[in-house]
Amino acid sequence: MHREIVFALLNGLNLGIIIMNLPPVLSELMELYGVSYTQISVLLSALLWPHAAMQLPAGMITDRLGIRRTQLLSLACMALGNALPAVSPVLGWGVGGRMITGLGTGMGWLATLKLLAVSAPGGRAGAYQAFFAGCFSLGSILAYLGMPVIIRAGWHWVFLTPALLCLPLLALVPTLRLAPPSSARPSLPLRRIVGMQSAWILGLYHALSYGSMLSLGNWVPSLLAEVSRDRTATQLAWGGALVMLVSGVSRLSGGLLIFRVPPRAVAHGSILALCLLFVGLTLIPVPGVVLSLALLGAWFGSINFGALFQLASRSATADSLGTLLGFVNLLGNLGAVAFTLMFGWSKDALGSFAGGFAVLAVLAVVALGAGVRVLEARRSV
Numbered sequence: 001m002h003r004e005i006v007f008a009l010l011n012g013l014n015l016g017i018i019i020m021n022l023p024p025v026l027s028e029l030m031e032l033y034g035v036s037y038t039q040i041s042v043l044l045s046a047l048l049w050p051h052a053a054m055q056l057p058a059g060m061i062t063d064r065l066g067i068r069r070t071q072l073l074s075l076a077c078m079a080l081g082n083a084l085p086a087v088s089p090v091l092g093w094g095v096g097g098r099m100i101t102g103l104g105t106g107m108g109w110l111a112t113l114k115l116l117a118v119s120a121p122g123g124r125a126g127a128y129q130a131f132f133a134g135c136f137s138l139g140s141i142l143a144y145l146g147m148p149v150i151i152r153a154g155w156h157w158v159f160l161t162p163a164l165l166c167l168p169l170l171a172l173v174p175t176l177r178l179a180p181p182s183s184a185r186p187s188l189p190l191r192r193i194v195g196m197q198s199a200w201i202l203g204l205y206h207a208l209s210y211g212s213m214l215s216l217g218n219w220v221p222s223l224l225a226e227v228s229r230d231r232t233a234t235q236l237a238w239g240g241a242l243v244m245l246v247s248g249v250s251r252l253s254g255g256l257l258i259f260r261v262p263p264r265a266v267a268h269g270s271i272l273a274l275c276l277l278f279v280g281l282t283l284i285p286v287p288g289v290v291l292s293l294a295l296l297g298a299w300f301g302s303i304n305f306g307a308l309f310q311l312a313s314r315s316a317t318a319d320s321l322g323t324l325l326g327f328v329n330l331l332g333n334l335g336a337v338a339f340t341l342m343f344g345w346s347k348d349a350l351g352s353f354a355g356g357f358a359v360l361a362v363l364a365v366v367a368l369g370a371g372v373r374v375l376e377a378r379r380s381v
Helices: 003-019 023-033 037-053 055-065 067-087 091-119 125-153 156-175 190-194 197-228 237-257 263-283 287-300 305-313 318-350 354-377
Strands: none
Touching (some): 003 067, 023 091, 055 067, 055 091, 125 156, 125 305, 197 305, 237 305
16 A cells, blocks of 8 residues: 555544544543533634634645645644643643644645545545545544543643654654645636635535534534433543444445445435434434434435545646645534534533534535535536
8 A cells, every 4th residue: 555545544543533532531621621511612622713724724735835744744733732731721721732733633634635636546536535534533433432541640641642643643754755846826726716616515515514523523422411311421422432433434435435326426415314314313302312313423424525525626636636625624624613612502502402403404405405506517526
């Protein structure tokens, strides 16, 4: 296997651990910092805001600076950002460190997507991008299984462990075999990308899919605690691990699925399924049903990753591909940030997560209507 692909898959595991290291120990962190659900959602989303904001700049940086240098910068930010919160059990240190980490994850995610787009054999970029995303979900499972054990050695290690994991990858970056970055003007400038209806639709689909999957990963232990009543979110952390396991398997399966099913069909079908599942999560507060629907939500929110980025990767040449992928990923990550905050607010203000799922159901209906019209009318995407 190409060393570039091995690096990408290992980085997927690393990103999964880094982005999801806090939800498994949410109750302990709320006690440590002395905060409410709304306040802890600020800590959770502190990584997601810069991660989302960096998607478009990261794509442009990767196109101009090159994949190798962008990866080095990304890993350095992630190591530093995870080390800072261990300085003091003060929320400000945690939020600040998570924001620096988010800059690194934003650059690393885009640089790895482009790495696979230009290195994947046989024109199978979407499949390998889905495998990378599957490794992200598997890394999240490691976080869910490992952090409740690691925190027993001290809360500091919840942050220091991800920082240390960045060091081996830093040593691997110089070995990547890549063409130098282009110094020419990109063939598809930013204003053209922002004006593409298909890019907006792919981004909206990604927001509903990745955003809902990550929200479920963050909140499903608390969601299960809400409907179970007699158990805490920490005791139900296995639910989050199960969600991320389903997500990882689904992303891997989605990479194979697009060899047989047209990417558009996968994209439309997944959004329709998510709409129905959101309705169920709004209306049926029964523990077994909620867990089943959440797992199905993780499945359908993940199986379309390869399809969406296969469609995006066909829409630009290599010199502007990072910018296009960055724009699609920007919209997806804005959804993840907004939905994470929305569920925290819904729990505090309404006493339930159901209101958040109702909003997602409505958004899915709107997105599907627009998506069928735009993507089916533009078969050249």
